[in-house]
Amino acid sequence: xxxxxxxxxxxxxxxxxxxxxxxxxxxxxxxxxxxxxxxxxxxxxxxxxxxxxxxxxxxxxxxxxxxxxxxxxxxxxxxxxxxxxxxxxxxxxxxxxxxxxxxxxxxxxxxxxxxxxxxxxxxxxxxxxxxxxxxxxxxxxxxxxxxxxxxxxxxxxxxxxxxxxxxxxxxxxxxxxxxxxxxxxxxxxxxxxxxxxxxxxxxxxxxxxxxxxxxxxxxxxxxxxxxxxxxxxxxxxxxxxxxxxxxxxxxxxxxxxxxxxxxxxxxxxxxxxxxxxxxxxxxxxxxxxxxxxxxxxxxxxxxxxxxxxxxxxxxxxxxxxxxxxx
Amino acid sequence: xxxxxxxxxxxxxxxxxxxxxxxxxxxxxxxxxxxxxxxxxxxxxxxxxxxxxxxxxxxxxxxxxxxxxxxxxxxxxxxxxxxxxxxxxxxxxxxxxxxxxxxxxxxxxxxxxxxxxxxxxxxxxxxxxxxxxxxxxxxxxxxxxxxxxxxxxxxxxxxxxxxxxxxxxxxxxxxxxxxxxxxxxxxxxxxxxxxxxxxxxxxxxxxxxxxxxxxxxxxxxxxxxxxxxxxxxxxxxxxxxxxxxxxxxxxxxxxxxxxxxxxxxxxxxxxxxxxxxxxxxxxxxxxxxxxxxxxxxxxxxxxxxxxxxxxxxxxxxxxxxxxxxxxxxxxxxxxxxxxxxxxxxxxxxxxxxxxxx
Numbered sequence: 054x055x056x057x058x059x060x061x062x063x064x065x066x067x068x069x070x071x072x073x074x075x076x077x078x079x080x081x082x083x084x085x086x087x088x089x090x091x092x093x094x095x096x097x098x099x100x101x102x103x104x105x106x107x108x109x110x111x112x113x114x115x116x117x118x119x120x121x122x123x124x125x126x127x128x129x130x131x132x133x134x135x136x137x138x139x140x141x142x143x144x145x146x147x148x149x150x151x152x153x154x155x156x157x158x159x160x161x162x163x164x165x166x167x168x169x170x171x172x173x174x175x176x177x178x179x180x181x182x183x184x185x186x187x188x189x190x191x192x193x194x195x196x197x198x199x200x201x202x203x204x205x206x207x208x209x210x211x212x213x214x215x216x217x218x219x220x221x222x223x224x225x226x227x228x229x230x231x232x233x234x235x236x237x238x239x240x241x242x243x244x245x246x247x248x249x250x251x252x253x254x255x256x257x258x259x260x261x262x263x264x265x266x267x268x269x270x271x272x273x274x275x276x277x278x279x280x281x282x283x284x285x286x287x288x289x290x291x292x293x294x295x296x297x298x299x300x301x302x303x304x305x306x307x308x309x310x311x312x313x314x315x316x317x318x319x320x321x322x323x324x325x326x327x328x329x330x331x332x333x334x335x336x337x338x339x340x341x342x343x344x345x346x347x348x349x350x351x352x353x354x355x356x357x358x359x360x361x362x363x364x365x366x367x368x369x370x371x372x373x374x375x376x377x378x379x
Numbered sequence: 380x381x382x383x384x385x386x387x388x389x390x391x392x393x394x395x396x397x398x399x400x401x402x403x404x405x406x407x408x409x410x411x412x413x414x415x416x417x418x419x420x421x422x423x424x425x426x427x428x429x430x431x432x433x434x435x436x437x438x439x440x441x442x443x444x445x446x447x448x449x450x451x452x453x454x455x456x457x458x459x460x461x462x463x464x465x466x467x468x469x470x471x472x473x474x475x476x477x478x479x480x481x482x483x484x485x486x487x488x489x490x491x492x493x494x495x496x497x498x499x500x501x502x503x504x505x506x507x508x509x510x511x512x513x514x515x516x517x518x519x520x521x522x523x524x525x526x527x528x529x530x531x532x533x534x535x536x537x538x539x540x541x542x543x544x545x546x547x548x549x550x551x552x553x554x555x556x557x558x559x560x561x562x563x564x565x566x567x568x569x570x571x572x573x574x575x576x577x578x579x580x581x582x583x584x585x586x587x588x589x590x591x592x593x594x595x596x597x598x599x600x601x602x603x604x605x606x607x608x609x610x611x612x613x614x615x616x617x618x619x620x621x622x623x624x625x626x627x628x629x630x631x632x633x634x635x636x637x638x639x640x641x642x643x644x645x646x647x648x649x650x651x652x653x654x655x656x657x658x659x660x661x662x663x664x665x666x667x668x669x670x671x672x673x674x675x676x677x678x679x680x681x682x683x684x685x686x687x688x689x690x691x692x693x694x695x696x697x698x699x700x701x702x703x704x705x706x707x708x709x710x711x712x713x714x715x716x717x718x719x720x721x722x723x724x725x726x727x728x729x730x731x732x733x734x735x736x
Contacts, residue, residue, distance in 0.1 A: 078533060104533065105533070107564075109560065110556070110559055110560060110563065112556035112559065112560060113556075114522055114552060114553050114556050115522045115525065115553070115556035115557050115559070115560045117522070118519075118521070118522020118523050118525065118526055118553065118557070119522055119523075119525050119526030119529050119557075119560060120526060121522070121523050121526055122463070122511065122522065122523035122524060122525060122526025122527040122528075122529070122530065122540075123526040123527065123529045123530040123533070124526075124530075125506070125511055125523070125526075125527065125530075126461065126511075126526075126527045126530035126531065126534075127530055127534065128529075128530045128533060128534070130526075145516055145519055145553075146519070146522055146523070146553075149514075149515075149516050149519060150514065150516075150519055150520075150522075150523055154504075154512060155718055155719070155720075155721060156497060156718050156719050157494060157497055157498040157502040157504070157512070158493075158494050158497075158498060158502065158504035158506060158512050159492075159493060159494035159495040159496075159497055159498065159504075159718065160495070160717065160718030160721075161493075161494070161504065161505075161506045161507065162504065162506045162511075162512070163721045165721075194719050195719055195720065217722075218721035218722055219720050219721050219722070219723065244732075245732075246729075246730060246732070292729075292730065293723060293729060293730035293731075293732075294729045294730070296728045296729050297728065328728075328729075332728065
């Protein structure tokens with residue numbers, strides 16, 4: 054099977070969908086000539102031209118809003134907001150217009166659009182370029198939130214998102230773009246709302262997504278060396294959410310660790326912990342543990358940035374705590 | 380405020396401009412415009428009455444006084460075109476051809492309304508009839524309208540988009556980002572700023588650094604034009620010209636229509652920020668009164684036929700009230716979660732796919 058990078062998987066997904074469907078087009082800051090701030094749209098303008106791959110002004114509200122209007126009029130925009138931090142500037146258009154129009158208008162319109170963005174820390178670019186803001190969008194009824202961790206998932210999920218009739222926030226991770234992975238050369242789609250079990254185990258369940266899913270796997274390996282069998286789940290989609298996958302695992306393990314790169318307070322995993330309590334309280338043998346970013350703006354200094362973001366050893370330590378092996 | 384009023388007084392003194400050059404409108408067509416303005420006025424008066432009687436709940440920002448803008452503008456576009464609307468959007472929706480009964484039912488939160496009672500006054504949309512929807516966020520529709528125009532362009536249609544907003548919205552960032560995008564890409568959109576002189580209570584002259592919105596047009600590489608928003612044919616003429624430009628691929632236009640809302644911003648507004656004299660001035664320049672006088676003068680209308688028309692409109696409004704208030708059911712509580720997503724439904728465990736979306 055061919056091995057490609059995460060950013061190539063993104064680009065291939067968009068290119069394939071653009072070849073398949075003339076309604077699909079790309080717009081955003083630096084997406085055409087430059088090929089995307091993280092090179093995820095490299096080569097698209099050469100193949101599809103400037104009409105379908107549009108460099109925009111630095112106007113996040115107009116990007117998100119124009120995608121919404123174009124989607125309501127029969128197009129399938131794949132618009133890019135360069136950093137999830139910049140979603141603050143597109144917030145109204147995405148959560149008030151794109152998200153709600155279908156419901157408010159009595160189900161008489163659809164808004165089939167994908168807003169691609171990327172988040173996460175790791176490049177020492179500080180508080181306005183390193184956040185993980187997915188919880189804000191999970192809190193907005195009407196939109197999906199998808200956060201792939203591997204090239205395979207990035208491609209298969211993005212293609213599905215482009216074909217879905219709902220507005221999707223597709224959050225990539227800046228530290229994953231150069232990661233390589235196996236991606237089939239033939240076409241495939243990954244359904245939304247299906248988690249992936251990365252490692253099977255019966256002692257403790259570790260649930261994560263995006264880059265933290267890779268750190269959770271790393272933690273799982275460390276724990277295995279100590280004789281602890283962790284089941285590691287990558288959610289891939291926060292909404293729709295594969296709650297059954299988590300519950301089935303907790304049924305086996307009775308212990309749950311949730312890892313996320315977002316601020317601890319109000320983190321999406323708090324919602325997930327609540328859901329598990331609602332549906333499987335009796336299955337839990339220990340309090341649910343969460344491993345999240347510190348409640349401070351992400352700092353620039355590499356030492357502080359590293360301290361701020363969960364590492365594999367902290368995830369492993371949380372897993373041990375659930376087993377009384379702290 | 381004084382300066383803006385002076386500008387308006389000067390305009391008011393001049394003759395009404397002709398409609399689009401060489402356009403010969405039939406008496407029947409013009410009577411249709413008059414009737415639609417009267418229907419909007421009747422509808423809004425009824426809405427205000429129902430609000431006062433607590434039959435209608437929620438917020439309703441009524442359009443009375445501004446009828447010539449919506450009717451003139453919407454008369455100048457075709458079935459293949461689109462419009463986006465504002466929180467003061469009843470007039471736009473009706474001018475696009477919406478049914479009085481379904482409109483009133485929506486305002487009453489009834490299942491028979493345009494949006495099944497989910498949107499109400501501030502979120503009226505009739506998507507199948509060109510109206511991409513009203514919004515509760517001031518200026519929130521400007522990027523959306525711009526994107527609709529982008530879709531027309533990408534689909535190589537000669538459709539255009541009418542994007543309504545007020546003088547208040549013109550000071551939002553969305554205005555700047557959108558007009559820049561449309562100007563750069565020469566999108567087929569007509570931005571219509573209904574300058575009714577107040578953003579809620581704050582006078583335009585107290586909120587805006589310049590004394591005209593259309594004066595900003597050169598900054599976006601598009602023509603800007605101020606029209607008398609009380610003159611339905613003047614608005615129509617300006618929009619026809621702008622639509623022609625847009626269809627020819629020459630890009631967007633910014634039209635500023637000077638107008639006035641008779642009622643307060645909303646039901647609870649006592650209008651302490653403006654004078655009785657100013658209100659009287661604008662009532663004297665009522666868009667229905669002005670157009671009626673034109674039609675009487677040219678012989679398309681008589682006092683008798685006007686009275687007959689008014690009776691028909693009153694009857695239609697009464698029928699809309701009866702339909703909405705007495706005959707229409709509320710939505711079922713079980714329908715609460717319908718249509719949040721397309722092809723997915725909310726269950727106890729979260730979203731489950733139902734369709735092939």
